[in-house]
Amino acid sequence: MSDDLDDLKAAMRAPAPDAETRATHLALAQKNFDRLQESGAQVRPSSNRPRSGLWTGVRQMLTTLTSRGGLTATTAIVAVALVTLTPIRDMVLPPVGPVLTPAPAPVEDLAEAEMAVQQDRPAQGMDNMARPQLAKRAAQPMSGAVATPMAAPTITPPMPRRDITLPEADSERFANAPGNPVHITAETPVSTFSIDVDTASYAVVRNALLNGALPEPDMVRIEEMVNYFPYDYAAPDGDAPFRPTVSVSPTPWNAGTQLVQIGIQGALPAVADRPPLNLVFLIDTSGSMDQPGKLPLLKQSFALMLGQLRDRDQVAIVTYAGSAGQVLEPTPASERATILAALNRLDAGGSTAGQAGLQQAYATAAAMAEEGEVSRVILATDGDFNVGLSDPAALKAFIAEQRDSGTYLSVLGFGRGNLDDAAMQALAQNGNGQAAYIDTLAEAQKVLVDQLTGALFAIADDVKIQVEFNPAVIAEYRLIGYETRALRREDFNNDAVDAGEIGAGHAVTALYEVTPVGSAAQLSDSLRYGAAPVGGTADELGFLRLRYKVPGGDKSVLIEQAIPAGAAQSEAGFAAAIAGFGQLLRGGTYLGDWGYGDAIALANAHKGADAYGYRGEAVQLMRLAQSLAAR
Numbered sequence: 001m002s003d004d005l006d007d008l009k010a011a012m013r014a015p016a017p018d019a020e021t022r023a024t025h026l027a028l029a030q031k032n033f034d035r036l037q038e039s040g041a042q043v044r045p046s047s048n049r050p051r052s053g054l055w056t057g058v059r060q061m062l063t064t065l066t067s068r069g070g071l072t073a074t075t076a077i078v079a080v081a082l083v084t085l086t087p088i089r090d091m092v093l094p095p096v097g098p099v100l101t102p103a104p105a106p107v108e109d110l111a112e113a114e115m116a117v118q119q120d121r122p123a124q125g126m127d128n129m130a131r132p133q134l135a136k137r138a139a140q141p142m143s144g145a146v147a148t149p150m151a152a153p154t155i156t157p158p159m160p161r162r163d164i165t166l167p168e169a170d171s172e173r174f175a176n177a178p179g180n181p182v183h184i185t186a187e188t189p190v191s192t193f194s195i196d197v198d199t200a201s202y203a204v205v206r207n208a209l210l211n212g213a214l215p216e217p218d219m220v221r222i223e224e225m226v227n228y229f230p231y232d233y234a235a236p237d238g239d240a241p242f243r244p245t246v247s248v249s250p251t252p253w254n255a256g257t258q259l260v261q262i263g264i265q266g267a268l269p270a271v272a273d274r275p276p277l278n279l280v281f282l283i284d285t286s287g288s289m290d291q292p293g294k295l296p297l298l299k300q301s302f303a304l305m306l307g308q309l310r311d312r313d314q315v316a317i318v319t320y321a322g323s324a325g326q327v328l329e330p331t332p333a334s335e336r337a338t339i340l341a342a343l344n345r346l347d348a349g350g351s352t353a354g355q356a357g358l359q360q361a362y363a364t365a366a367a368m369a370e371e372g373e374v375s376r377v378i379l380a381t382d383g384d385f386n387v388g389l390s391d392p393a394a395l396k397a398f399i400a401e402q403r404d405s406g407t408y409l410s411v412l413g414f415g416r417g418n419l420d421d422a423a424m425q426a427l428a429q430n431g432n433g434q435a436a437y438i439d440t441l442a443e444a445q446k447v448l449v450d451q452l453t454g455a456l457f458a459i460a461d462d463v464k465i466q467v468e469f470n471p472a473v474i475a476e477y478r479l480i481g482y483e484t485r486a487l488r489r490e491d492f493n494n495d496a497v498d499a500g501e502i503g504a505g506h507a508v509t510a511l512y513e514v515t516p517v518g519s520a521a522q523l524s525d526s527l528r529y530g531a532a533p534v535g536g537t538a539d540e541l542g543f544l545r546l547r548y549k550v551p552g553g554d555k556s557v558l559i560e561q562a563i564p565a566g567a568a569q570s571e572a573g574f575a576a577a578i579a580g581f582g583q584l585l586r587g588g589t590y591l592g593d594w595g596y597g598d599a600i601a602l603a604n605a606h607k608g609a610d611a612y613g614y615r616g617e618a619v620q621l622m623r624l625a626q627s628l629a630a631r
Contacts, residue, residue, distance in 0.1 A: 174218040175425035177483035194499035202228035203437040222481030222582035233265035249568030253594035256521025268505035278368040282361040284381035286321040290348035294415035301444035309333035320357025321350035383420030399430040413437040454503035460548040462499040469542040476515040573606030596626035
């Protein structure tokens with residue numbers, strides 16, 4: 001009986017060289033070397049291609065060591081690495097007995113596959129799903145295999161090295177502006193802005209805090225934090241699309257000022273009355289989406305949404321990564337299994353051809369549209385547009401040209417690290433749609449299930465708010481938030497100027513901090529030669545004007561009412577707590593010594609019923625921010 005070690009040595013011993021085989025291998029090596037002197041397509045940088053690590057080191061070692069001894073040692077190290085790192089479920093155990101050598105494969109296919117693996121791209125004739133199986137197939141016996149002793153490994157020429165520039169960690173862009181200043185009423189009595197029902201900022205802030213970091217100030221848009229929560233405002237009467245509610249209460253952080261709260265509650269039509277819905281899912285499948293919190297979460301989120309659609313609704317899917325394409329033709333929502341199968345087949349890879357994807361999605365929506373139906377494109381992305389229109393201003397112009405078709409655009413952001421919030425905001429604001437950020441399945445439930453009707457069915461377009469403060473009563477004022485939604489005074493009456501939309505059942509909240517005349521909290525000196533106010537009464541703090549258009553209409557409708565010095569509305573306390581929380585995260589310029597503990601106490605005192613637990617979660621985030629700020 002032979003010793004096991006002797007048998008292993010015999011198996012590892014290289015056979016005597018064969019002149020014909022040696023010549024064939026040398027010819028293949030020279031052919032590969034000559035072809036690889038040219039540069040292939042540039043690899044798109046992404047976070048899943050690290051600068052360092054085991055696999056990077058192995059590749060560098062293979063391309064550096066060229067001696068026979070060095071390559072032999074390298075081969076042994078690679079074999080150990082493969083055994084160590086391969087998951088048990090993916091390992092192919094060697095057969096007992098003689099080693100099977102596969103029958104020769106076409107030389108061109110193997111050479112292409114080797115180069116594709118080095119360049120991290122699919123080989124010709126292979127799709128993305130086939131690439132991960134390349135190593136497995138090579139390890140498994142093939143048909144036509146013959147039993148031979150194990151031969152020495154075939155050595156191919158080293159691949160030319162490629163220098164890849166990776167994106168900076170957390171290379172994110174956020175749409176924001178410096179906080180609104182205090183205005184002197186006698187000099188600038190009128191404030192004008194577009195309403196905003198987006199909620200993306202609150203979810204981004206929550207994501208940062210739950211990951212153990214205070215958010216950067218630019219991540220915080222206070223109006224989106226305040227508008228994340230539902231409020232118990234009075235519903236509109238009759239056929240009016242919405243109803244404004246105005247109240248005045250003491251400012252929690254400054255006893256010498258007051259908060260003017262403007263609440264707008266959208267009507268919620270009967271569900272049975274809603275028209276058929278045509279949805280185009282425009283899904284980013286680029287390489288940057290290949291992370292657990294991006295494409296996999298996106299698939300789960302859209303699967304939740306499908307349960308809210310009716311049989312007569314239609315869904316189409318367009319993807320973009322390098323180029324755009326339709327992966328699911330318009331399909332009735334009743335064919336849920338077909339839609340889910342198309343979603344589950346999606347895989348991430350390639351660059352981000354955002355422009356081509358938008359063009360394909362709008363073309364698909366136009367083909368689906370019929371009279372009386374609602375069409376909407378839902379873009380799901382991390383916002384990383386690097387092919388085509390990548391500048392927010394260019395994206396804004398493109399979408400502005402498309403919105404008159406009647407197809408609105410909503411944007412859902414996924415993932416962190418290269419989130420381009422600025423591009424997402426430009427798309428949503430100019431596409432007559434809503435922007436939201438989804439970082440958990442619970443947030444997907446809120447946006448795409450609980451609030452789906454408001455997200456997809458607009459009841460008022462181009463909604464603008466203008467407040468004229470009475471200088472005889474109010475010395476100073478500042479709008480809290482809405483920095484990116486500011487309009488010029490003359491824009492209010494100009495129906496050509498775009499503004500925000502209100503969806504069915506949506507609530508919008510705006511807060512002004514105002515300083516009464518004679519208050520010790522006044523920051524500016526009174527004018528010696530100030531002009532006397534014209535009109536109004538001493539009990540009016542100001543005058544509220546709103547403009548909106550019926551969806552699809554060109555002419556705006558005007559709503560007006562005075563702002564009395566009345567009692568606070570019941571929801572004012574919680575809205576103030578969130579506004580204060582947002583200001584603390586941005587630096588708290590006007591808050592004095594009011595801090596996180598005060599915000600927590602105020603929110604707890606006005607938490608109310610909190611049916612979905614959103615307000616309770618906000619209090620926990622405040623507590624977390626308080627701890628992080630104290631480090």
